[in-house]
Amino acid sequence: MINVLFFGQLKEQLQTGQLSIELPVNDVKALKTALGQRGVLWQECLSGASTLVAINQTIGSDKSTINDGDEVAFFPPVTGG
């Protein structure tokens, strides 16, 4: 199982803060494709050039490997400070 989190504007647009995926996905690109099955809005939000991804709290990319039990978070560019 993969724990998927969303933050900031993405969380509002998708109206989802957290979900679990049981599908066998090997990398972030495959996870995005699986989540894209939920509709055009999901495809647009996840494919945006500015959308960032973190795997187990470390910034990654579409090529990053995902293993069972990982936590994968999608979010917009950070704006703290």
Add this chain to the structure above:
Amino acid sequence: MQDIIDVQTDDFDQNALYNALRQDSASQGAIVTFSGLVRDFNQGHAIGGLFLEHYPAMTMHSLTNIVGQARQRWTLGKIIVIHRVGHLAQGDQIVFVGVTSAHRKDAFDGAQFIMDHLKTEAPFWKKETTECGPRWVEANPNDEKARAKWGNDD
């Protein structure tokens, strides 16, 4: 040297943090502190206040990593990083960074390095209350330029 890194909803007392930096720091000849506040105007809109969201599991990891990188580049004494989350009003304090060092250059550079990386790497997101309703703050490209000037060897 024990760093103080904290994410909190409560306000912070800058004098108390300054005194903590100064305490038992006989060999430290310089203290640089930075405080970030909620402005009244941003990206063309009057700001009533803001809500700060973060990714709790990643935030401490990110801030600790940034402080560690600063320690590798400069000879620093004490480091304090405090970032607030939740609802903040106009004029409220958002972030505090304090760094001590034997000499001023390392302290200035260390504090600026930490802020430049915090602005572009630490998972915080601001949602402002404006006269047109709430809106998410967009990342400022100048923040990325400020971070990039430190190079990629970090």
